[in-house]
Structures are given as structure tokens and as C-alpha cells.
Amino acid sequence: MTDPSFEAFRKQLGEAAGHKDRAALARLVAPSFFWLAAQGDKADRKKPAIDNLAAAIELDAVDGGGWELLASAAGDATLQPLPQRKGVQCAPAAPVFDEKAFEQLLRSSRTEVFEWAYPARGSVAVRASAAADAPVTETLTGILVRVLPEPDQPPPGGAPAAGAPGSADGPGGPGGGAMPPLRVVTPAGKTGFVAADAVLPLIFEQLCYVKDAGGWKIAGYLGGE
Structure with missing residues (x-):
């Protein structure tokens, strides 16, 4: 606008x-x-x-x-x-993506809509660990990403704990804000961590x-x- x-x-x-x-x-x-x-x-x-x-x-x-x-x-x-x-x-505004392809993804991965999120803006750095200075292993740009629950905890009953739009390297970055970083699975199939405010839920x-x-x-x- x-x-x-x-x-x-x-x-x-x-x-x-x-x-x-x-x-x-x-x-x-x-x-x-x-x-x-x-x-x-x-x-x-x-x-x-x-x-x-x-x-x-x-x-x-x-x-x-x-x-x-x-x-x-x-x-x-x-x-x-x-x-x-x-x-x-x-x-x-809701993200634009191929809904039919996403439905197929949900079936093949046996996941639910609330387990997926998308980058809040621009590019999002995925780090090797939850530490703020951990190496960047991948960068997300306009693509859906799966948010994993914390170890030994069941998946959330609603949308993933994603906050308002923000920068992955700002105060809300891994280890740097009040909300803990989120563990995600990247499109390459690897796990990593992103700032809680760097991605937004689909719901x-x-x-x-x-x-x-x-x-x-x-x-x-x-x-x-």
C-alpha cells in the first residue's frame, strides 16, 4: 500500500x-x-x-x-x-502460494497447517544452533518452512510461536530476545534455528x-x- x-x-x-x-x-x-x-x-x-x-x-x-x-x-x-x-x-496480508501443492505437501509430510510458517520479510538467516552468533547455514527467502516443536514436547495446538515481522539478526534473533528461537526444517531438509519474530504462521x-x-x-x- x-x-x-x-x-x-x-x-x-x-x-x-x-x-x-x-x-x-x-x-x-x-x-x-x-x-x-x-x-x-x-x-x-x-x-x-x-x-x-x-x-x-x-x-x-x-x-x-x-x-x-x-x-x-x-x-x-x-x-x-x-x-x-x-x-x-x-x-x-496472507502469503501467496500454490494451495494444491501445499495440500499435497501436508499429506506427504503428514503435517498440519499450523506447523508451517513463512518469512516475515526479505531473507531470514537460519543458524546452526540457538546461539545468537551461531554460523548461518542457510537463508530463507519467500518460501514455506516447517516449525518443529521443542524436544520432548508435543506440537502446539495452534499456530507456531511466530511473532510480528522482524529481522533475524535484530533483538529478536536467536538467543537475543525474550522469545526463544524456533527450530525449523529448511527446504534442504536440514534443521536449524531462526528468530521467533522472523517467521509468521499461516494461521x-x-x-x-x-x-x-x-x-x-x-x-x-x-x-x-
Whole structure:
């Protein structure tokens, strides 16, 4: 998205998230905010839009996860249309790949969708061990990669522990951030480690936007039970 007004909106969103300014955030939420979850639209039309957004992303959680989600969203310029709602676009945009080939891959590898992820951006360094200074053994560029569970632990019941887009060599790199690095199987069939924020799961939740006469607004949220 190259719309300058969307870039300005993302800056406002980032500032509101950074200061945890609920009033500023409320001004960025569309009155018709929707929350499409597994059970349908969970938005309570009797409540203000900001309250529905807060409930959807757990904005009031003690760990501040809701604000972190918004900060991450502010840094993501990718968008994809939401077909069932005219003019609405959601982020992050889903990766484009051959779905039939992926279905065959799942069958042949006997894996589930939640075990796979894709590079968050550009290239991702795969290191020989979890150490931040471990040798780079391979580089991932725009290709699906399988995320392995930790040794002696069952696979996760949802998406792999992948975070917001980031650099494999930044603070979230192997051994360098709060989240431990992920063990992956590369396309070459070798195991290695990548930063937890360097890859994104194929199953994820999305924040949606719409542009009206007053500019861009948060239109809704896709995710939840």
C-alpha cells in the first residue's frame, strides 16, 4: 500500500499504541467496527466501537499484549481485500502460494497447517544452533518452512510461536530476545534455528481497515473463538 494517507494513519496508530492512549485509539476506530470470530460477528452493537476492539484484542490484559498487537500492526504496510465487505482491507496480508501443492505437501509430510510458517520479510538467516552468533547455514527467502516443536514436547495446538515481522539478526534473533528461537526444517531438509519474530504462521488473526470521508479507520478484527 503506497497511499500516503494510510502511512499517516499507521503513524497515528503507532503513537497511540506506544503511549497506550485509549482516547487517541478510539478516534481511529470506525463506529461500525466488526469482530468476525469462529462463531460469527461478536461485536456488541450496544457498546462503543472502542470497547469492542478492546475485547477483541484483549486491550486491557495485564501483559499489554493488545497494545503490542496494535504496535505491530502499525508497522505492517501489507493489505489484502476482505471480499465479503466492500472497501475493507486487512493486515497482515496472507502469503501467496500454490494451495494444491501445499495440500499435497501436508499429506506427504503428514503435517498440519499450523506447523508451517513463512518469512516475515526479505531473507531470514537460519543458524546452526540457538546461539545468537551461531554460523548461518542457510537463508530463507519467500518460501514455506516447517516449525518443529521443542524436544520432548508435543506440537502446539495452534499456530507456531511466530511473532510480528522482524529481522533475524535484530533483538529478536536467536538467543537475543525474550522469545526463544524456533527450530525449523529448511527446504534442504536440514534443521536449524531462526528468530521467533522472523517467521509468521499461516494461521493468524488480522486487523482490518477502511477509508471513509474522514480518512482511514480500524474497521474490524478477524480472529478468536
